[in-house]
Amino acid sequence: MSRYANPGPELREVVIEAYTMPNYLDILDADISSYFTVYGLPSQAPASSMRVTVEGYTETIKERSHVIQFHTSASFNDSVWVLGDPVYSRLDSTTRLAY
Helix, strand or coil: CHHHCCCCCCCCEEEEEHHHCCCHHHHHCCCCCCEEEEECCCCCCCCCEEEEEEEEEEEEEECCEEEEEEEEEEHHHHCCCCCCCCCCCCCCCCCCCCC
16 A cells, blocks of 8 residues: 555656657567656656556557557556566565566
8 A cells, every 4th residue: 555655657658659760670679568768758747757667559550650659657666576687686675576
């Protein structure tokens, strides 16, 4: 209960025109449970960047356009132990298990 008592701000949706991005193939590798950081948020946002976890996505493909609409949640609520990760594999610190 205390974990969700004071929820922080979230990006529930991140829309990317992937076709125009220089790292287009890396974006296509994203899948459910992937995470990434969104930079350059507007000045009204509580932070200049936010780390999010992909919960789902939809794609719209047209000629010279590939829009991916990621449905996301804040990663700090979903961060669990990840073997080999420099942040989420530290013993006695970030070793919360999930399935």
